[in-house]
Amino acid sequence: MSFTPASILITGGAGFIGSNFIHSFLANNPGCRITNLDMLTYAGNLKNLTDVAENSQYRFVKGDIGDAALVASILVQEKVDAVVHFAAESHVDRSITGPEIFVRTNVLGTQVLLEESRRHWQSDVVTDFRFLQISTDEVYGSLGDTGFFTEETPLAANSPYSASKAGADLLVRAYHETFGLPTLNTRCSNNYGPYHFPEKLIPLLIHNIINKKPLPIYGDGLNVRDWLHVRDHASAIEVVLKTAQPGSVYNIGGNNEWKNIDIVNLVCDLLDSRLKREPGENRQLISFVKDRPGHDRRYAIDASRLKNDLGWEPEYTFESGIAETIDWYLDHQEWVADVTSGTYLTYYEKQYGERP
Ligand code: NAD
Numbered sequence: 001m002s003f004t005p006a007s008i009l010i011t012g013g014a015g016f017i018g019s020n021f022i023h024s025f026l027a028n029n030p031g032c033r034i035t036n037l038d039m040l041t042y043a044g045n046l047k048n049l050t051d052v053a054e055n056s057q058y059r060f061v062k063g064d065i066g067d068a069a070l071v072a073s074i075l076v077q078e079k080v081d082a083v084v085h086f087a088a089e090s091h092v093d094r095s096i097t098g099p100e101i102f103v104r105t106n107v108l109g110t111q112v113l114l115e116e117s118r119r120h121w122q123s124d125v126v127t128d129f130r131f132l133q134i135s136t137d138e139v140y141g142s143l144g145d146t147g148f149f150t151e152e153t154p155l156a157a158n159s160p161y162s163a164s165k166a167g168a169d170l171l172v173r174a175y176h177e178t179f180g181l182p183t184l185n186t187r188c189s190n191n192y193g194p195y196h197f198p199e200k201l202i203p204l205l206i207h208n209i210i211n212k213k214p215l216p217i218y219g220d221g222l223n224v225r226d227w228l229h230v231r232d233h234a235s236a237i238e239v240v241l242k243t244a245q246p247g248s249v250y251n252i253g254g255n256n257e258w259k260n261i262d263i264v265n266l267v268c269d270l271l272d273s274r275l276k277r278e279p280g281e282n283r284q285l286i287s288f289v290k291d292r293p294g295h296d297r298r299y300a301i302d303a304s305r306l307k308n309d310l311g312w313e314p315e316y317t318f319e320s321g322i323a324e325t326i327d328w329y330l331d332h333q334e335w336v337a338d339v340t341s342g343t344y345l346t347y348y349e350k351q352y353g354e355r356p
């Protein structure tokens with residue numbers, strides 16, 4: 001099966017993964033129009049997209065995925081034939097201190113997008129259509145020392161964040177089963193790479209090491225995450241969008257499990273040499289702190305369905321990906337300073353007026 005979108009609505013394209021996807025998709029598909037609908041929360045930053053802002057195939061719309069009238073007008077005006085839905089509240093820690101916005105954005109916002117997509121798809125404005133829900137391995141809950149999440153693993157979300165993503169995934173399934181909407185659902189493991197907001201582990205480590213600040217390790221540091229370069233995630237999404245059977249679910253991952261403490265040590269050591277510090281100096285910044293409540297012990301993705309059905313494989317090795325990522329942050333200290341100080345809000349306001 002092959003699907004060639006002519007006009008995509010990307011939600012949350014000013015965030016970490018969405019902006020990386022826009023860069024690669026525009027480069028790979030110069031004939032496709034992209035509309036980026038993003039509310040520009042604290043996590044959305046138009047500086048992630050400065051090099052595509054003038055591309056005639058690209059248009060930015062500031063707005064909320066929960067605004068049905070706005071979503072409907074974009075779908076019609078742009079003759080959208082594919083929605084790739086990244087927009088979300090994405091940080092587990094924030095979902096523990098403030099779960100309500102996670103339900104509003106991730107569950108209710110997704111329902112609005114699905115409903116407007118259903119109306120649009122049934123209105124004959126476009127001949128073919130896809131709705132791709134970008135989800136997470138966290139919907140499957142937590143693994144013990146062995147085993148992998150497959151697409152058949154029951155949903156067992158443990159945090160308000162993952163529960164809201166699981167709720168959205170079930171709505172996507174329901175819109176396919178009930179209305180026949182041609183949906184797709186991908187569930188990816190932890191991403192790393194450029195434009196990652198420095199509240200998440202890897203960019204937080206890099207930022208704190210550069211600034212000689214403590215490196216907070218939750219619990220015993222033995223929780224395991226399965227890391228994938230964000231550009232490999234983007235390439236997998238493109239393959240699923242263009243070639244997967246509507247109604248299908250695909251895990252995305254690169255078989256790259258790391259205990260948190262091992263990642264922390266690795267990043268410390270790579271930055272020792274780059275920052276011309278003594279070997280082992282950065283490890284002295286490590287500080288074990290109280291564990292995250294409900295902290296999932298281990299994630300590990302079985303992505304064999306994606307490889308066997310659609311032929312996708314990651315391109316990055318972790319060694320090259322993490323080294324390149326560290327160098328990107330060292331070379332983009334202005335970007336980091338902006339997002340940590342909030343001055344990019346001013347950049348936004350200058351261009352588009354007051355933020356929500
Ligand atoms: P992010 O927090 O960096 O970006 C989220 C974007 O969504 C921001 O630009 C924000 O402004 C926008 N947004 C939030 N609420 C909105 C609303 N109501 N209307 C319009 N835009 C809104 O997130 P990310 O890390 O890029 O994650 C993107 C998607 O990928 C999420 O759905 C997340 O669940 C999923 N995911 C993330 C990872 C990961 O490791 N980061 C892994 C697997 C899946």
Ligand code: DAU
Pocket residue numbers: 090091092093135136137138188189190191199200201202204216217218219223224225260292299
């Ligand atoms: O698995 C995919 C998920 O990965 C995505 O769905 C989420 O959007 C994304 O945020 C990420 O969730 P995690 O909770 O795994 O990522 P985070 O970077 O917050 O934490 C990674 C691990 O590091 C986790 O075990 C908690 C730990 N950690 C995190 C932070 C921020 C620390 O030990 N210290 C920290 O300061």
